[in-house]
Amino acid sequence: MLDTYHDFHQILTRYISLSDDEWNAYSSLLKAKSVRKKSILHFEGSICKEVYFIRKGLLRIYFMDKEGNEKTFHFAPENTFVTDYESLLKQIPAHYSIQALEDSELLIMPETMISYGYEHLRYGEQLGRLLAEEYFLIFSDKVRSIYTLTPIERYSLLKQMIPTIFQRVAQHYIASYLNISPVHLSRLKSQNP
């Protein structure tokens, strides 16, 4: 197996089992891509036609709120999948943009690979279900955190999910993710080292 695909294969087999033949056919549809820090992979308003698997690096999903301020919605670290899932599912213009926050190594699953999986992998639909459930859980956590968590709870949760985030990402992105001011974030950090 190509070393490039090793982690993707490992992660995939946490969801489903697949035969060598299935893996060979399926992974031949992957495309590797390197992107530089700050590159925008997907723009709000365009239709999303792929899912990114992050081999190395860190991506963020962001959007504009009703005051026209950029809000970071989600940070996606190594070994996770990221896409504008609503745009991908409905084939409508995306409400989110996706940007690399570090030089990143990606594997791109094009739409054709996704539908190939549903049609030809024995457990392709199960994979789709499990990923849809995970994506749901990200959004469900987000809704809950907006309504029910205090800034300090949101801060602790992020630290727990991506322990290295504070060393890797400019603080204003984190403040925007937590929906607090950068000054508030500094205070939280100094009180909760």
Added chain:
Amino acid sequence: MLDTYHDFHQILTRYISLSDDEWNAYSSLLKAKSVRKKSILHFEGSICKEVYFIRKGLLRIYFMDKEGNEKTFHFAPENTFVTDYESLLKQIPAHYSIQALEDSELLIMPETMISYGYEHLRYGEQLGRLLAEEYFLIFSDKVRSIYTLTPIERYSLLKQMIPTIFQRVAQHYIASYLNISPVHLSRLKSQNP
């Protein structure tokens, strides 16, 4: 086919096709239940072990925000599915409660039926994927509406989704769903009849 199950069958076949044998085995696991207006079907803090299909009536999902105020998160009308999906998936205590806002006729899909579907229906995993995707889209719309829509846009969207909602539901539930005051809601209604 039992008349009670007719609409459920119709809706199911919008997602997947299933043989008569599959339908008979699958639907035998359904349980019919009538509930009175204001009954609480599921309490925050308990683990959710079922999905409700609403034959007649209207349910709401709600939770307590960080100030201890009850917030209506979602209205579920006839012919839709409703559950505490996070609790069901992770088998953790639910963050939401589910209440009937009208006398309602439900079909209950117990957890055993859901896993039976994955294991024994030819397209069971596909059904799971499509429902997970739909549930994701509800939450995705919610996140977007919180951040990017104005109260009048949220109001119009709700009216479009459930045109009869304003006649069916006490106004304070709608105001809480829209995250505005009842006075603000009255103003929106008089300006947008």
